[in-house]
Amino acid sequence: MVRIVKYVFYDILRTRFIMLYTLFLLLCTVAMFQLDTDTGKVILSLMNIVLMVVPLVSIVFSTIHFYNSYEFIELMLSQPVNRRVIFLSEYFAVAISLCFAFTAGVGLPMVLYGADASGFTLLYSGIMLTLVFVSLAFLSSVLTRDKAKAIGVALLFWFYFSLIYDGLLMWIIYTFMDYPLEKATLALISLNPVDLARILMLLQLDISALMGYTGAFYKEFFGSSRGLIFSSVVLALWITLPVWGATRIFSRKDL
Amino acid sequence: MISIQQLKKKFGKLWALDGVSVEFASGKSYALIGPNGSGKTTLIKSVLGMVIPTSGNIVVDGEIIKHHWHYREKIGYMPQIGRYPDNMRIGQLFDMMRNIRNNPPLVDDELIESFRLDRMFDKRMHTLSGGTRQKVSAALAFLFHAPILFLDEPTAGLDPVSVEILKEKILKEKEAGKLLIITSHIMSDLDELSTEVVYLQEGHVRYNNSVEELKDITSEQKLGKAMAKLIRGLEEKHVDVKITTNE
Numbered sequence: 001m002v003r004i005v006k007y008v009f010y011d012i013l014r015t016r017f018i019m020l021y022t023l024f025l026l027l028c029t030v031a032m033f034q035l036d037t038d039t040g041k042v043i044l045s046l047m048n049i050v051l052m053v054v055p056l057v058s059i060v061f062s063t064i065h066f067y068n069s070y071e072f073i074e075l076m077l078s079q080p081v082n083r084r085v086i087f088l089s090e091y092f093a094v095a096i097s098l099c100f101a102f103t104a105g106v107g108l109p110m111v112l113y114g115a116d117a118s119g120f121t122l123l124y125s126g127i128m129l130t131l132v133f134v135s136l137a138f139l140s141s142v143l144t145r146d147k148a149k150a151i152g153v154a155l156l157f158w159f160y161f162s163l164i165y166d167g168l169l170m171w172i173i174y175t176f177m178d179y180p181l182e183k184a185t186l187a188l189i190s191l192n193p194v195d196l197a198r199i200l201m202l203l204q205l206d207i208s209a210l211m212g213y214t215g216a217f218y219k220e221f222f223g224s225s226r227g228l229i230f231s232s233v234v235l236a237l238w239i240t241l242p243v244w245g246a247t248r249i250f251s252r253k254d255l
Numbered sequence: 256m257i258s259i260q261q262l263k264k265k266f267g268k269l270w271a272l273d274g275v276s277v278e279f280a281s282g283k284s285y286a287l288i289g290p291n292g293s294g295k296t297t298l299i300k301s302v303l304g305m306v307i308p309t310s311g312n313i314v315v316d317g318e319i320i321k322h323h324w325h326y327r328e329k330i331g332y333m334p335q336i337g338r339y340p341d342n343m344r345i346g347q348l349f350d351m352m353r354n355i356r357n358n359p360p361l362v363d364d365e366l367i368e369s370f371r372l373d374r375m376f377d378k379r380m381h382t383l384s385g386g387t388r389q390k391v392s393a394a395l396a397f398l399f400h401a402p403i404l405f406l407d408e409p410t411a412g413l414d415p416v417s418v419e420i421l422k423e424k425i426l427k428e429k430e431a432g433k434l435l436i437i438t439s440h441i442m443s444d445l446d447e448l449s450t451e452v453v454y455l456q457e458g459h460v461r462y463n464n465s466v467e468e469l470k471d472i473t474s475e476q477k478l479g480k481a482m483a484k485l486i487r488g489l490e491e492k493h494v495d496v497k498i499t500t501n502e
Contacts (some may be wrong), residue, residue: 080327
């Protein structure tokens with residue numbers, strides 16, 4: 001497995017995309033720190049980048065990478081190598097390099113400029129979101145043989161979780177605003193990894209007071225270690241389930 | 256050595272393989288013949304585990320290959336169209352393949368030398384011509400002394416000198432007692448290289464016997480003419496079958 005991961009790594013490094021991505025994140029983070037001295041505000045601005053850009057880059061890059069390594073996968077399949085090992089090696093190599101790029105790009109300036117616990121929450125959420133969207137990308141890649149279609153499906157995932165889902169959630173909340181919705185929305189939020197990451201971060205930033213009673217309820221839930229464990233478990237499910245499904249499909253796929 | 260039992264494979268609505276049963280014994284050399292789209296490549300890819308059959312069994316060396324992968328150590332495969340990672344150099348590709356198989360100490364680099372591939376080890380795969388790619392594919396297939404060799408259109412796209420080099424190599428391996436399964440549309444090549452004929456048509460095995468036997472029953476000297484006669488005969492029979500079933 002390590003051997004194949006190594007070859008995929010080598011291939012990813014050759015494209016230089018990861019380097020550009022790291023530089024982009026580095027520039028953004030440094031610029032934010034230069035513009036504002038209040039760490040809390042910087043983290044809040046960075047949060048918006050993390051919630052929009054990280055999922056988009058992760059999902060599009062992973063899908064394109066998968067299709068570009070089709071030849072490599074085909075070649076490996078005729079060799080005495082387990083199919084699952086080939087697929088998971090691809091996954092780990094892509095996931096590790098994207099996580100590394102994110103940690104280096106956002107983490108390094110944080111160490112330099114100094115950041116508190118909210119910075120760590122940001123790093124944690126960013127890494128989790130990267131992993132979730134790489135998983136979704138691999139799922140969309142095995143669903144179809146056509147590269148354009150797979151990228152379409154991947155983008156649809158991104159649109160859905162970043163934009164459409166929130167709209168639906170708002171609609172539900174407004175329609176049923178006469179009922180107590182705290183627990184229902186908590187359940188609905190678990191169905192969207194981006195929202196989960198957003199709430200985790202917002203509660204770290206002490207602006208939850210602006211959200212009234214609901215904010216207080218979430219603060220109580222997500223602020224406690226129970227909430228952190230809950231959200232980590234749900235995010236871990238968001239990572240493992242798509243990969244598991246994709247591996248199953250891949251091991252029965254004709255190539 | 257390879258036993259295929261009632262193998263079926265459906266692509267969409269089309270049955271690419273429709274109940275293929277055939278035995279490949281070691282030490283023999285099989286010519287896998289059939290029109291385009293008759294299921295030759297699908298059959299080879301099924302044995303390699305690249306295509307997952309809809310039903311039926313494939314047994315390699317007494318082991319049903321479903322979900323297994325160790326058996327592929329025994330197989331050398333030369334694909335019809337070799338596709339390789341674009342950014343890799345030829346040398347890196349060979350290193351990688353060796354590495355994947357745990358760096359066996361004894362490799363067969365005869366073809367690398369006779370095709371002079373070692374002189375262009377630092378060329379990238381995407382800069383190679385179709386013929387050079389074929390040479391790389393051939394060299395890779397023979398590299399690990401695999402006892403079973405699948406050669407999918409080995410001579411297509413090669414220059415005349417290289418064709419002769421490859422044919423000599425194939426004959427040498429045949430003498431060494433390896434199992435060879437070769438598909439090709441060039442009958443004169445198959446006449447030299449193979450001892451058995453398996454004729455596939457629309458996913459069925461329509462003929463499976465030795466080359467000698469085929470030449471005998473058609474009373475032809477050359478495999479090409481014998482095959483043409485056989486196919487015409489089969490088609491006439493095919494028409495007869497159709498008429499009887501329609502009634």
